[in-house]
Amino acid sequence: MTISTYAQNVSHPPFAVTVDLVVLTIRESELCVLLVQRGEEPFSGQWALPGGFVLVDEDIEAAAYRELAEETGVSEGLHLEQLASYGAPDRDPRMRTVSVAWLALAPELAEPVAGTDAAHAEWVPVAETGLLTLAFDHERILADGLERARAKIEYSPLAAAFCPTEFTVGQLRKVYEAVWGHSLDPRNFHRKVTRTEGFLSETGGTSTIDGGRPAKLYRAGTRAMLNPPIRR
Amino acid sequence: MTISTYAQNVSHPPFAVTVDLVVLTIRESELCVLLVQRGEEPFSGQWALPGGFVLVDEDIEAAAYRELAEETGVSEGLHLEQLASYGAPDRDPRMRTVSVAWLALAPELAEPVAGTDAAHAEWVPVAETGLLTLAFDHERILADGLERARAKIEYSPLAAAFCPTEFTVGQLRKVYEAVWGHSLDPRNFHRKVTRTEGFLSETGGTSTIDGGRPAKLYRAGTRAMLNPPIRR
DNA sequence: TCCATTTCTTGTCAAGATGACGATAAGTAC
DNA sequence: GTACTTATCGTCATCTTGACAAGAAATGGA
Known part of the structure; x- marks a missing residue:
């Protein structure tokens, strides 16, 4: 059959x-x-x-x-x-x-x-x-x-899923830039993600992997939704 | 089998x-x-x-x-x-x-x-x-x-799907209130939906179906996404 | 008719968020 | 040290929001 x-x-x-x-x-x-x-x-x-x-x-x-x-x-x-x-x-x-x-x-x-x-x-x-x-x-x-x-x-912290457990703001920004296909202002992006309560949590460590001034390391925070969202 | x-x-x-x-x-x-x-x-x-x-x-x-x-x-x-x-x-x-x-x-x-x-x-x-x-x-x-x-x-014009073809801003607001389960400020809601380019299109008609001052009638506009969104 | 009531609509104002961009900090490479 | 890189903080005009005052335009009842 x-x-x-x-x-x-x-x-x-x-x-x-x-x-x-x-x-x-x-x-x-x-x-x-x-x-x-x-x-x-x-x-x-x-x-x-x-x-x-x-x-x-x-x-x-x-x-x-x-x-x-x-x-x-x-x-x-x-x-x-x-x-x-x-x-x-x-x-x-x-x-x-x-x-x-x-x-x-x-x-x-x-x-x-x-x-x-x-x-x-x-x-x-x-x-x-x-x-x-x-x-x-x-x-x-x-x-x-x-x-x-x-x-x-x-509007979600999902971009961190592209990053290792600990990452810098610059690495996270490169994720957004890769996914959206255009560049973002590093200073405004930094302000947005670091000032949004619960989005990132500082680990205390730093990284110089990308050259330049050492960047603080973060882990993904506990917040599930971003309001207002990160604007493309 | x-x-x-x-x-x-x-x-x-x-x-x-x-x-x-x-x-x-x-x-x-x-x-x-x-x-x-x-x-x-x-x-x-x-x-x-x-x-x-x-x-x-x-x-x-x-x-x-x-x-x-x-x-x-x-x-x-x-x-x-x-x-x-x-x-x-x-x-x-x-x-x-x-x-x-x-x-x-x-x-x-x-x-x-x-x-x-x-x-x-x-x-x-x-x-x-x-x-x-x-x-x-x-x-x-x-x-x-x-x-x-x-x-x-x-973030989408989907609420209009709950309304008849032509509707008032007040009717649309009641949709949001019913779906979200809480009330919204009529004046701020009115400003948001009428000032967002392409969200609504005026038909020219009015309706007094809800009592009070006659309300302008609108149809859903052509815009597919709202940025920034309507805040809950 | 006048008035109270309803809903619609416009406007004001302070607080918050954004976009553009200046300036400084703190590493590495030479 | 100097040049270069990236990170981070700050400034400021503009836009958006939330809270709320006030007027517009209908209805229904005294």
């Missing part, structure tokens, strides 16, 4: 459910997304978002975490949130599929991308993805993920 | 996919949600969000629109956006199900709720839903829908 004939006979036709990941990081001040090169049909050889089937009895969020760990080699500390679901009837030529897409943000550390799958995985600068044709409806998913990230760092 | 035995034999186990709707409206200055009383097991007799199975070859968004039209009797003009998906393995005791939840906003007109399903549908004030136990994981879905609505009217 194939899936399609099976589907005719029940009130709740069977779907395959997958998770797809938009994993973003910042490398050399550039916003990058994790892409894999597909090794099999359909779309063999094309770039795609990492992802896979949800297992029987596996929570969809657990599936997203599992794929994330498999693809990045990092199993915790990454921010992961649900993005949206995509379920056009023809989005996968093989079968009726609904994909639950997730947005993950990783600090730069996440260098070693050891694909458990044979597939070749790579960090691709977002600016260059416009030239690529992604498999399935992954171009839309990526666009939605980028828009979510751009919107969310405005 | 049952679903569960079928699932053992393929790399992509079959799921049932449903859509569930959080349909909000405002009645007598109160935020209300559309709930149906379940007529069958599981959770027979309990309140639930309206929804149903996605059909074979039906787009998930089309399924949401179909259910929305079936439950409200209104087939267009309503705002509908995807909320999130819920896929815990045990969320439906009958089978493995993933539900794609949608948020819909309706103007008050939508009185006649003629359930095509035998199920009894009713507008329930959101303030009273805390006393109810909803079926499945619908309490969480409702909570997520409310949070989305509360957050989104802040």
Whole structure:
């Protein structure tokens, strides 16, 4: 019995459910997304978002975490949130599929991308993805993920998810600049993030990693929402 | 072949996919949600969000629109956006199900709720839903829908979706007050919405429906985002 | 008719936030 | 030491907000 004939006979036709990941990081001040090169049909050889089937009895969020760990080699500390679901009837030529897409943000550390799958995985600068044709409806998913990230760092402390545990105001500013694609005034940015109660918490240490005067180190604060937001 | 035995034999186990709707409206200055009383097991007799199975070859968004039209009797003009998906393995005791939840906003007109399903549908004030136990994981879905609505009217023109085509500033303010659950200064609110370029467009007409001095009528403007937002 | 009441609309003013940018601090490289 | 870098603080005009006064324009009742 194939899936399609099976589907005719029940009130709740069977779907395959997958998770797809938009994993973003910042490398050399550039916003990058994790892409894999597909090794099999359909779309063999094309770039795609990492992802896979949800297992029987596996929570969809657990599936997203599992794929994330498999693809990045990092199993915790990454921010992961649900993005949206995509379920056009023809989005996968093989079968009726609904994909639950997730947005993950990783600090730069996440260098070693050891694909458990044979597939070749790579960090691709977002600016260059416009030239690529992604498999399935992954171009839309990526666009939605980028828009979510751009919107969310405005009014949440999420940008810190791109940074190591301790970071300087300058590093945080470079995150905003990479995600938004334009520069910000260092002095006004500094005033905004340091004067917003609960946004950052000082660690006491300093860093000279970027040269110049030593910068104070901060950790992400406890505040969940920024009001008023950081303006693009 | 049952679903569960079928699932053992393929790399992509079959799921049932449903859509569930959080349909909000405002009645007598109160935020209300559309709930149906379940007529069958599981959770027979309990309140639930309206929804149903996605059909074979039906787009998930089309399924949401179909259910929305079936439950409200209104087939267009309503705002509908995807909320999130819920896929815990045990969320439906009958089978493995993933539900794609949608948020819909309706103007008050939508009185006649003629359930095509035998199920009894009713507008329930959101303030009273805390006393109810909803079926499945619908309490969480409702909570997520409310949070989305509360957050989104802040920086988008979405509140107008609760109003008829033409409305007064006072009516719009009552929407914000109902959704946020507290009152706003009429004068500052008036200044904010009328001085924000592109948010409202004057129709030329006036209305005395709420008593007092006649109020100018407006239509929703063309602007998609508010920056700075309307503050809660 | 006059008046109280209602809601709408404009305006004022102090406090807070933003954007542009000057100036100083405190490191590193030579 | 000098040049260069980045960090941090400060100034100031402009914009936005929150609190609230006051007038405009309808309704209903004495």
